[in-house]
Amino acid sequence: MVPLDITADASRAPIALEVQHAAHNYHPLEVVVASGEGAWVTDVNGRRFLDCLAAYSAVNFGHSDPVLLAAARAQLGRITLTSRAFYNDQLGPFVTALAELCGKDMVLPMNTGAEAVESGIKVARAWGYRVKGVAANAANIIVAAGNFHGRTTTIVSFSDDESASRGFGPFTPGFRMVPFGDAAALEAAMDENTVAVLLEPIQGEAGIIVPPADYLPSVREITTRHNVLFIADEIQSGLGRTGATFSCDLVGVVPDLYLLGKALGGGIVPVSAVVGNADILGVLKPGEHGSTFGGNPFAAAVGLAVVKLLATGEYQKRARELGARLHSALTALVGHGVVEVRGAGLWAGIDIDPALASGRAVCEALLVRGVLAKDTHGSTIRLAPPLVVSADDIDWAVAQLAAVLVELAAP
Template sequence: MTSVDILRTPDELARAERHTAHNYHPLPVVITEGEGAWVTDVDGRRYLDFLAGYSALNFGHRHPGLIAAAHAQLDRITLTSRAFVHDQFAEFCRSLAALCGKELVLPMNTGAEAVETAIKVSRKWGYQVKGVADGRAEIIVAADNFHGRTTTIVSFSTDPDAKADFGPYTPGFIVVPYGDEVALREAITPNTVAVLLEPIQGEAGVLVPPAGYFAAVRALCDEHNVLMVADEIQSGLGRTGRTFAIEHEGVVPDMYVLGKALGGGIVPVSAVAADRDVLGVLKPGEHGSTFGGNPLACAVGTEVVRLLATGDFQRRSAELGEHLHARLNALIGHGVVAVRGRGLWAGVDIDPALLTGRQAVERLAERGVLAKDTHGSTIRLAPPLVVTREEIDHAVDQLAAILS
């Protein structure tokens, strides 16, 4: 680029500002291309992507196998609606159910839809199987949760930005502190139908539960005939070094809620997976989605499951995650207060006397690394699982530089 070249980014940002509602506060970067762990903006500048679409891009930008699956399906058929069965549907559901160790799968589109599906299934199971009186079902959730932004989901959020001014709120949810076994035990009543939790709370700052917490949750759910529902939308599908983050806790939930990486960074794909005695409560006409389980989504999703079935991405996340966390922990006392996470996922608390989280990610972007802030001085790092050791070192070096 020469001195006479005109930068496109300011104009593109201004154009976007004129025609969009303010539901996000994006960094001033306008991306036009991506490959692997890197993206390029409209002015030709390259950035190392350490957000990976909030884990939607676990396999990197334009993974060749996923792109090939999408291209092949685009030449055949992309949508039938669920009024008909298409030839990609059975294999996607079969392979995903096998990956989860469950009998049934219900595909949807977005993560929030999958959470809504889990809520509806849990309530119907509570009425039809557990015998809870109609309209009395309760679902226990954790403070500082993030499960989506529909009106029902924000009803049990404790984040004022997500919840304020969107009432009246949907009843039927009990909020307890995350990681508090005693509080959970005390919250369970005969009307409790499910406990809905994130194995690691991403939006809250990549909060890892205390050791043994989920084993206690599993035991309580078994004791009281309550469904254990794991929201693995952001934590699952290889991100933490296991297929599912809850595997680190040695327990199996009754229902998995999946999304983000399930679509390979190409199309929105989500799903819930559970055994027949849970998902089987749904009957035709009681729940649905025009685009849920469409041919294009299933073709891509099947390839995602195939990639995960090898275990290569999980191993890569575990091994490189150890290196990432070792590098980040070395910064504690040098501008970093604390580091949390598992695998290729980290919450980094910046010394608030130095920078806010927003200032930190803005300065990282200036140095060619993209990340996301949350809650004050915390930033989240979640590179694609195709990232290299050298790229991790480069990103952490840039973080160290802005803190010095």
């Protein structure tokens, strides 16, 4: 399938007046999306685009998935919010199914990915004080350089991305940064007050950085030996994106806590969660942590439908098989405007030769050809189409990238 009239003048829809009143915390491409189905979206002028970002993996199951929409519509007609002051009939089935999917026995439901990270930090500190016996206010957590876990004040306190942290201090103490992929440096940074290691198994915002195959197994061994929690931020990398339910599965590693979000809400509603066992998550007591919307019946109904889709294994299989096709096609572009390709499943980081163009310029050229992608860190672009994308769509998208590279190289 190709977008309508891809050879026509690619004039962009004018940005609506209302959008001009939005805070300038994003620099979007000049396209105004009006609807979507599967892996494709349509703008206000009726032009179709292949979505190769999938809302940073939040739309893993495609736009307007009929199963997820049916679950949402059914719940909308019943009740959408009760707060956690009361039980609701959707929360129990959701957390039970999600715990089973993760192989754990307790779920802390929240809303956004950043809330899941913040919650994981609080749980780790509480566990450190109440179980490990760390002295009050002395806990530290080890993180990796190049990380992206969100943009709250605490989270940017341990970011080395100046665009996320510059001008927002003072910062939250209690974090130690080590190089990503270096297990020896991670162990050297530990002391008796270390309560957790917080990592993205594959770093997304950094450019889909895949660590050495022995890295996560080494982290698991080190954290176990030192009685330190291993927290895996699978908010972007999890829920089928890399060809497995979790990217940790690719190397046979089970963390103490999973941080989940994005695709857990099916692209319909914000849903996030911290998932672990009761000996860790059970340290929280009533009143110590919460969320008015966390675990609401609407979110739980959609989240349960998502978990049921993942339980079939179909989406993980598609990501593995189509991901192999995607990476094979992209690797063929190395030396032809592409310096390196990284990733797993339907997730790819593509380093463009900086002498040729910036990542932004490549994404703008792809937009003209009907492909939506996103740049990061200068000359890197990311591809993360919905897992319902077809083989023909993938071939077509890579062909558009190849054509863009040829155009940019022309004198």
